[in-house]
Amino acid sequence: MxxxxxxxxxxxxxxxxxxxxxxxxxxxxxxxxxxxxxxxxxxxxxxxxxxxxxxxxxxxxxxxxxxxxxxxxxxxxxxxxxxxxxxxxxxxxxxxxxxxxxxxxxxxxGSVIFVNAEMSMKTFSPELVQDLQRENELTAQYSKLLASAQIEFEGKTYAISQMQPFKLDPDDKRRLAAWTAEGNWYNEHGEELDRIYDELVKLRDGMGRKLGYDGFTELGYYRMKRNCYTMDDVENFRIAVQDYVVPVAKKIYLRQAQRQGREFPLNFADKDLSFRSGNPRPVGTPEEVVATGTKFYSELSEETKAYWAHMTGHEMMDVESKPGKRGGAYCTGIPAYRSPFILASLNGTAHDVEVITHEAGHGFAVFLNRDRTPIETIWPSLEACEVHSMSMEFFAEPWAEDFFGADAKKFLYTHLTGALSFIPYGTMVDHFQHIMYEYPDFDPEERHQVWRELLGLYMPWAKPGDVPFYGDGKGWQRQQHIYMSPFYYIDYCLAQTVSLEFWRLIREDPKVAFQTYLRYTEQGGSKVFTDLLKTAGLSSPFEEETLKKICAEAMAFIDSYDLSGLE
Ligand SMILES: [Zn+2]
Missing domain, CATH: 1.20.58 (Methane Monooxygenase Hydroxylase; Chain G, domain 1)
Structure with a gap:
């Protein structure tokens, strides 16, 4: 239907x-x-x-x-x-x-529903009802504040999301002005942002204590259904990120600075511009990008071909930009109709390709598991879901020319380097939160100081100063997960690690890699994350060797990548 x-x-x-x-x-x-x-x-x-x-x-x-x-x-x-x-x-x-x-x-x-049931019982007690309501109020205040932003730029006013294209403008002056305008807005609302977070941290700490835990962190892990790894595992992952990923990412940015004739470390406004001539742009209108999606899914495998025919045939996607449409993109499932649904607003940027590969990657997993029972085991936990989507992005790489035309060469480079440099940032977001809930009594200045120190550890390519707010070491306040969904972020880093293993496997043999992807994905949420990986024959991101191996291969790839003709 x-x-x-x-x-x-x-x-x-x-x-x-x-x-x-x-x-x-x-x-x-x-x-x-x-x-x-x-x-x-x-x-x-x-x-x-x-x-x-x-x-x-x-x-x-x-x-x-x-x-x-x-x-x-x-x-x-x-x-x-x-x-x-x-x-x-x-x-x-x-x-x-x-x-x-x-x-x-x-x-x-299957045992996973029992594991999750146990976790969910550990997160609630009737005496938390008022605290939970207050938590909702505070997170609503935060998202309302951000949604209300009116940023003055070049004589017009923009919402935060509308600033994004200007923040990537190849013109140095214009780009810096955009970062500055946005940063100033955050700084002007700094007191409010500090107050909301301060109250959230103390409130959550109190909830953890009411349930008998030593603060919020343990409760936060249960709330995120961390059912197969511990804080120690996350700490080991963090160390591997510092040891293996940070040096590779640092080299990527050092080369970027050299290519563009800039000083290293780069300021915040310069670091996201991979090429002087601009970041890769897809070819074609939104309709044409969807048509390229049809080509990609039809050629990738029989399973993805059937999936895409279902999505287009039943009109289970709404991806046009229209007035009144909610911003952002998501994939959800409509259980009684055994179908995924994708909502997005295609706008002619690289984001369009991400909708067709990333969001539709989530959709493929739902489609593949549409007959699974119990229905609650169709979706696995969040890090496991992001493997579906982030890996599908890599499976689309052989179609880069269809999606990006002349910019394909740029895209293949930035897709890999972007995935690599995301991991330190994301791990830092998680590390920061562990410190925040360990020291709930920090004052706002002490919190910013922690972020500054972590920037030095995880993002040594980003130069303090120059850009307001970001350069001041306050940029964590724009990361919505820190306020809205505590400890939801390492998920992306773990999934990105697995997707990079797929990147490696695709280079060995794309057909075999896709079989492994199917083996992983067709399990739905029937097991915990680490068991899903094991069954599919994939490495665990918690083993040091995993990141070590990926980084060595990525470095060799980057070293030999021909960037001639690209500025
Ligand atoms: Zn996703």
Whole structure:
């Protein structure tokens, strides 16, 4: 069925509550493992069909046109009413964990739902309700503040996201002016940004203590469902990043400075401009980029060909830029229709190719697992999901000329170097948060000082000073995850590491590499991240050798890459 032909009816929450309660009773009173498994499957289907499906449809339709009053009201209805269902859903989780048939159920349904259920029980207590509401208020204040930004630039006003093209303008003066205008806006709102974060850190620290933990960090790990690695693993990863990735990235930027005749370290406004003549730009209109996507997915494999035919045939993508559309890009799933959905606004920049490869990479994983039960195991945890998308970006590299035309050579270079230099930045974002929650009483100046020190460790190519806010060592305040979703960031670094292993495997043999990708992806969320990797025969990012090997090969590739003719 095409997306707009799907009928919409508001979820009947009273009926949902009644049916869920009856099913929980049926589950609790089941006299055999089979009966318990059946009741569990019924709960899983009920939640997916009667709650998640209508909610997701309303959300997508509202995001396509935020001025649509009907779907806007529907969306507001779910945001308002769904938190009240939490105690009921927690009861279900508790029943699952206390089932006398747990062992049989783990065999039937997979153990990952039990691991996750245990984690989710560790994150909540009724005495946190007020704190959680306050946390929502504070994160809403932060996102509202950022969304309200009106940045004066060249006689016009722009939102933060609209500044991005100017921040990459090849003209040095214009680019620096854009960075300065944006940086000044953040500095003007510095006190507010400091206050919100200060309150968030103390609030979260308090929540951790109320649950009996030594501060927030442990709770933060449970909230992120870190079900297969520990803080020590993350610390080892951090050290490997410093030992292997930072030196490679430093060399990339040193060469960039030499090519462009600039001093090293580079200032913030210069470091993101890979080439004097500008970063790679895709060819063609948004429609043509989608058509190139069709070529790519049809030629890559039978599986991706069927997937793309589904997405285009059922109109499960809305990627045109239109007034009133929500910004950004995402991929979600509509469970009752066993389909992924992609929303984005293509705009003629390299971002368009990312939508077609990255977001659609998430979509492919959902499509491949559309018949999986329990439905809640279609998606794995977040770092595992990012492997689907970040790796698909690398599988698209052989089609770089179709996507980028004459800029393909630039793209193949910046795609790899960008992935490599992202890892130190992302790891720094995570490291910073560990320190923040270890020392919740730091004052704002002490927090900025920590960021400055980490910049020296993870980004020695970025020069302090010159650019307001960023050069002042306050740039962490623009990284929304730090405020909105604590500890959600290392996920991207772990996934980027795995995707770089795919980059390496693709160079050996693209067909074999894609088989490995399929083996990984077709497991959906049936296992924890490290087990998904193991089954597919991929290395763990937590082993030192993994980054060491990737960096050695990447360095050799970069050393021999022919940049002649590119400025
Ligand atoms: Zn993603």
């Amino acid at each position: 095409k997306f707009w032909d799907i009928p919409y009816e508001r979820a009947d929450l009273e009926a949902f509550r009644r049916e869920m309660e009856a099913l929980i009773c049926r589950f609790e009173n089941a006299e055999s493992a089979e009966a318990a498994a059946e009741a569990y499957a019924a709960m899983d289907t009920l939640e997916a069909n009667a709650l998640r499906t209508p909610r997701t449809i309303a959300q997508i339709r509202r995001d396509i046109n935020t001025a649509d009053e009907f779907y806007d009201a529907e969306n507001a209805f779910y945001n308002r009413e769904i938190p009240a269902l939490q105690p009921l859903l927690k009861r279900r989780t508790k029943a699952l964990l206390e089932s006398p048939f747990r062992k049989e159920l783990e065999e039937k349904l």
